[in-house]
Amino acid sequence: MLFECGAAHGAGFTVWLSPADNSSRAFQRGQGFLLGYRGEPPPAALEALRGLATRLRALERTTSAEHWFDLREPARGTVSAALIYGQTRLEMRVTLRCNERCLFCNSSESVENLVASEEEALALLAPARNAGAEMLVLTGGEPLLVPWLPAVAQRARELGFRRITLQTNGVLLAQSKVWERLQQVRPDELLISVHGPTDQIVGEVSGLPGLLEPKQKAIVACVDAGYRVAVSFVLCRQNMTHAAATMDMLATLSAPPQMVAFSCVAPSGAAIAQGRRTIPTMTEAAPQLLSGLQRAEKLGLAPVLVEYCGMPTCISPALRRFCEPFDAEHPLGVPSDKQKLPVCPECAWDHRCSGIFTGYLDLYGVDEFMDAPAAHREVP
Numbered sequence: 095m096l097f098e099c100g101a102a103h104g105a106g107f108t109v110w111l112s113p114a115d116n117s118s119r120a121f122q123r124g125q126g127f128l129l130g131y132r133g134e135p136p137p138a139a140l141e142a143l144r145g146l147a148t149r150l151r152a153l154e155r156t157t158s159a160e161h162w163f164d165l166r167e168p169a170r171g172t173v174s175a176a177l178i179y180g181q182t183r184l185e186m187r188v189t190l191r192c193n194e195r196c197l198f199c200n201s202s203e204s205v206e207n208l209v210a211s212e213e214e215a216l217a218l219l220a221p222a223r224n225a226g227a228e229m230l231v232l233t234g235g236e237p238l239l240v241p242w243l244p245a246v247a248q249r250a251r252e253l254g255f256r257r258i259t260l261q262t263n264g265v266l267l268a269q270s271k272v273w274e275r276l277q278q279v280r281p282d283e284l285l286i287s288v289h290g291p292t293d294q295i296v297g298e299v300s301g302l303p304g305l306l307e308p309k310q311k312a313i314v315a316c317v318d319a320g321y322r323v324a325v326s327f328v329l330c331r332q333n334m335t336h337a338a339a340t341m342d343m344l345a346t347l348s349a350p351p352q353m354v355a356f357s358c359v360a361p362s363g364a365a366i367a368q369g370r371r372t373i374p375t376m377t378e379a380a381p382q383l384l385s386g387l388q389r390a391e392k393l394g395l396a397p398v399l400v401e402y403c404g405m406p407t408c409i410s411p412a413l414r415r416f417c418e419p420f421d422a423e424h425p426l427g428v429p430s431d432k433q434k435l436p437v438c439p440e441c442a443w444d445h446r447c448s449g450i451f452t453g454y455l456d457l458y459g460v461d462e463f464m465d466a467p468a469a470h471r472e473v474p
């Protein structure tokens with residue numbers, strides 16, 4: 095595929111996308127594609143091409159790139175291995191609609207785990223279960239905006255899914271109709287996003303004022319109603335110095351969450367355009383992340399560092415004791431939007447690390463990983 099660009103402005107260049115082969119002569123590459131250019135694109139165009147390659151790699155994680163160049167095979171309606179993350183988890187994005195505007199939102203039309211209708215969602219469940227999925231994660235957008243969510247949960251239970259997790263921003267739970275929908279879904283676990291200790295920080299990250307109080311009320315109401323509630327805290331440049339204070343705030347709630355899941359902003363979705371404004375270097379972020387994890391532990395909030403969107407622990411081996419439990423029967427491998435480095439085979443954590451986002455390496459390079467040889471060899 096060839097795309098002629100910029101000719102009208104006298105700076106014409108050609109962008110091409112092709113199936114991957116053994117050639118190394120490409121500007122960017124994924125497992126199944128090569129992306130390159132001819133001519134002399136301006137720096138802004140090269141930046142856009144890097145962003146495009148990052149998005150394509152993310153798309154490869156959830157769909158087979160071999161179909162991109164041969165559209166006779168329908169990609170939808172099947173359950174790719176990647177859709178069942180770690181082989182046991184089916185993650186379904188039931189809507190892109192949302193009442194928040196997070197800086198790092200990774201929902202878009204291009205994500206493969208987006209289900210467009212109730213029929214499509216129901217049709218995915220049985221094949222996923224047959225392929226070994228045991229957990230269903232309902233995400234969005236804001237999944238509680240979807241009227242057919244209870245039907246999907248009910249069908250999943252009939253098929254024997256062991257656990258249903260609902261990811262929500264929690265803000266709409268004050269509405270009786272939405273609360274009732276939650277009661278019908280009756281998830282085993284709720285993951286409620288809270289990205290700061292004050293309304294100002296939450297607003298900077300999630301795009302609107304007035305979000306913190308409804309989130310706090312939602313946590314308390316859900317815990318009081320008997321739900322297992324985890325808070326999702328995504329560390330980014332805007333909130334990273336407030337990680338510990340966020341834990342302090344959560345601990346003061348009359349019914350605090352039972353767990354806090356920490357992750358770091360991933361170079362995908364809206365965060366690509368934000369770039370360095372929102373994605374900090376891991377070297378900058380690690381002490382802040384650690385201080386949030388340690389404060390949460392001290393306050394009894396059961397912190398866990400999410401593997402896929404966490405931080406490689408060679409940056410700070412002290413992070414290792416907070417990592418998600420390792421499931422030797424279902425290793426994650428290295429997803430197509432991440433990569434390992436030449437130092438990784440020496441690393442004591444290699445077997446349980448899914449690598450570094452390629453988009454992150456595009457942004458900041460490899461130096462901070464290569465400069466930590468002692469950490470690579472540390473025995474866990």
Ligand code: SF4
Pocket residue numbers: 406407408409434435437438441442443444445447448449450463470
């Ligand atoms: S396997 Fe590689 S990226 Fe992962 S912690 Fe070890 S050195 Fe870092």
